[in-house]
Amino acid sequence: MGGRAAVVVAALALVSGCSEATPSSSGSASAPVASGTAASGAAVSLTVASTVATGIQVPWGLTFLPDKSALVAERDAGKIKRIADGRVSDVGAVDGVKASSEGGLLGLAVDPGYPGKPYIYAYYSSGDDNRIARITYQNGKLSGQQVILDGIPQAAIHNGGRLRFGPDGYLYAGTGDGSDRPNSQDDNSLGGKILRITTDGKAAPGNPDGRVWITKGHRNVQGLAFDGNQLYAAEFGQNTWDELNAITPGANYGWPAAEGISHLDGMTDPIAQWPTSEASPSGIAFAHGYIFMAGLRGRRLWAIPVAGGKRTGEPQAFFTNKYGRLRTVEAAPDGSLWVTTSNTDGRGQPRDGDDRILRVTISTS
Numbered sequence: 001m002g003g004r005a006a007v008v009v010a011a012l013a014l015v016s017g018c019s020e021a022t023p024s025s026s027g028s029a030s031a032p033v034a035s036g037t038a039a040s041g042a043a044v045s046l047t048v049a050s051t052v053a054t055g056i057q058v059p060w061g062l063t064f065l066p067d068k069s070a071l072v073a074e075r076d077a078g079k080i081k082r083i084a085d086g087r088v089s090d091v092g093a094v095d096g097v098k099a100s101s102e103g104g105l106l107g108l109a110v111d112p113g114y115p116g117k118p119y120i121y122a123y124y125s126s127g128d129d130n131r132i133a134r135i136t137y138q139n140g141k142l143s144g145q146q147v148i149l150d151g152i153p154q155a156a157i158h159n160g161g162r163l164r165f166g167p168d169g170y171l172y173a174g175t176g177d178g179s180d181r182p183n184s185q186d187d188n189s190l191g192g193k194i195l196r197i198t199t200d201g202k203a204a205p206g207n208p209d210g211r212v213w214i215t216k217g218h219r220n221v222q223g224l225a226f227d228g229n230q231l232y233a234a235e236f237g238q239n240t241w242d243e244l245n246a247i248t249p250g251a252n253y254g255w256p257a258a259e260g261i262s263h264l265d266g267m268t269d270p271i272a273q274w275p276t277s278e279a280s281p282s283g284i285a286f287a288h289g290y291i292f293m294a295g296l297r298g299r300r301l302w303a304i305p306v307a308g309g310k311r312t313g314e315p316q317a318f319f320t321n322k323y324g325r326l327r328t329v330e331a332a333p334d335g336s337l338w339v340t341t342s343n344t345d346g347r348g349q350p351r352d353g354d355d356r357i358l359r360v361t362i363s364t365s
Contacts, residue, residue, distance in 0.1 A: 044290055044303050046318045049361045052338060053088050054353035056081065059340040060161070060327060061108030061122070062283075062357075068333045071120065071137075072357070075104035075345070078124070082140065083357070092142030094135070098127045101346065103154060106130075106161025111199065112169055119199070121148075123161045123173060130154045130161070132173060134199065148201030149212070153178025153191035157220075158236075162283065164224040166231065170204040171197050174221025174233060181256040184217050192218045192255060194233060194247060208250040217253040217267060223284035225291060230309050232291050234281035235270075242279040243270035244291060246309035271311045272304055278317075283328035285337060288364050292337055294326035296347070301326055301339060301360070323358065324348050336361050 053072075061073035069084035071091070078097030082089050097105045103125030111119040120137045123130065130152035136144040152160070158176035166172055177183045177192040184192025193213035196204045203212045223234030231247040241260025245253055245268070254267035261269045274281075280297035289312075293302040300320040305313040319326070327342035337360040343350045 043365055044288065044305075044316065045363045045365070046301065046303065046337075047361050047363075048319070048323075048358050049336065050359045051353070052086070052357040052359050053083050054356045056088070056340070056355045056357065058104070058342065058345045059355050059357065060104070060106050060342075061163070062328045062330045062338060062340060063108045063110050063120070064330070064333055065110055066114060070330075070332075070338065071108055071110070072340070073105045073108050073122065075099060075106065078105045080105075080108070080120075080122075080142065089140070091137065091140055094122050094124055094133065094142070095145050096126045096131075097124045100125060100156040100159075102157045103130070103159045106159065107163035107173070109163040109165055109171060112165050117199075121163055121171060121199075123163050125154050125159055126150075128154065130159050130175070130178075132163070132171075132197075132201065134201075148199070149195075149197060151190055153180060153183050153189060155179035158191075160218075160221050162222050162224045164226065166196070166226055167229055168204075171195075171199060172224055172231065173197070174218070174224050176220035176222075176236075177218070177255070184219065184255045185252075187211070187216070192216060192220075194218065194221060194224070194231075196249075214249040215247055215251050215253060217251075217255050217258075219255040219259075222282040223293060225284045225286040227286045227291075227306060232284060232286070232306065232309075234284045234293050236280060237273075237276050239276065241270075241273040242276055242281050244272040244281070244284075244293065244304060244311075245270045246306075248309075271306070271309070272315060274298070274302075282326075282342070283330070283340075285329045285331045287331045287335075287337065288362055292329050294329045294339060296325045296327060296342060299323075299325055301329065323356075324351065324354070332359070 058075040060075040076099040107123040109121045111117045131150040160175035162174045173195040183189040194215045220236040235243040251268040260273040278298045291304045300317045304315040325342040325348040328340040339358045343354040
């Protein structure tokens with residue numbers, strides 16, 4: 001594997017799915033078994049404590065406000081809903097959203113300066129491209145939408161879409177190759193990249209070569225999470241391997257030459273990989289020394305022990321086939337995880353109450 005010891009902020013200071021194929025493997029380092037034991041000997045256990053909300057249509061982005069309420073994006077409708085004290089209310093719609101098989105209203109993020117800076121950020125598909133907009137959110141309503149970055153390749157599939165503010169205060173975005181593989185290696189394309197931008201949509205200070213993006217060679221990044229300064233990203237494979245990557249600014253993660261652990265010169269391998277039938281990952285979150293990764297086709301929640309950009313033990317799968325397709329996982333203010341189902345997205349089998357948001361409690365021993 002390529003080295004990843006450098007954490008994101010330190011490295012920056014120095015330089016300033018969708019596939020449904022089902023190959024399988026088991027018991028090897030590259031196809032993790034479900035032990036759930038980290039190098040420290042701690043084991044993790046997850047319990048669905050309650051259902052936070054039901055009847056959400058294709059929930060995608062999910063973010064928390066300082067008052068501990070949450071905003072959730074409905075992908076196909078282009079609407080944002082607020083969840084507070086078990087009640088769901090509409091706060092408005094994002095203008096210009098055009099839904100497709102995997103496109104629409106995707107990631108959400110709240111400005112770190114909120115409410116002094118009363119903005120939320122939305123990643124969405126238009127008719128021509130994928131865009132990031134800054135939107136004023138005050139008094140429970142959206143207003144003043146402003147596109148801060150456009151030109152991200154868009155297609156029916158491979159739109160990326162996850163947004164996450166880093167501890168450095170800059171906005172990170174995972175993009176897809178827009179169903180055009182060469183985009184991922186094209187330095188002039190925003191496709192197949194991880195972006196790091198200011199809240200005005202400019203390249204953040206310290207980005208390699210002053211570009212908007214910090215890494216390339218991705219197929220379809222839909223999960224971003226920080227452990228301190230270390231960024232992790234989940235990525236859809238094509239037919240063989242889905243990936244969890246530890247992110248080092250300036251690194252090339254291999255697509256389309258590499259899928260999974262490939263040991264190619266000049267390209268960085270994932271720290272974990274799964275057959276596409278066991279994952280098809282979207283959102284990820286970090287808590288208690290684990291990356292928690294939602295699986296769409298895999299219909300399960302993975303817990304992967306990590307530290308310092310390395311995997312420290314074998315992943316464990318939870319809730320396999322119990323709730324259907326899982327799209328998004330976020331660490332909640334009370335220490336739990338909120339996990340969204342994605343059974344109304346055209347690829348699942350909706351059940352009464354879908355889609356829903358589950359509250360999952362974590363215990364370690």
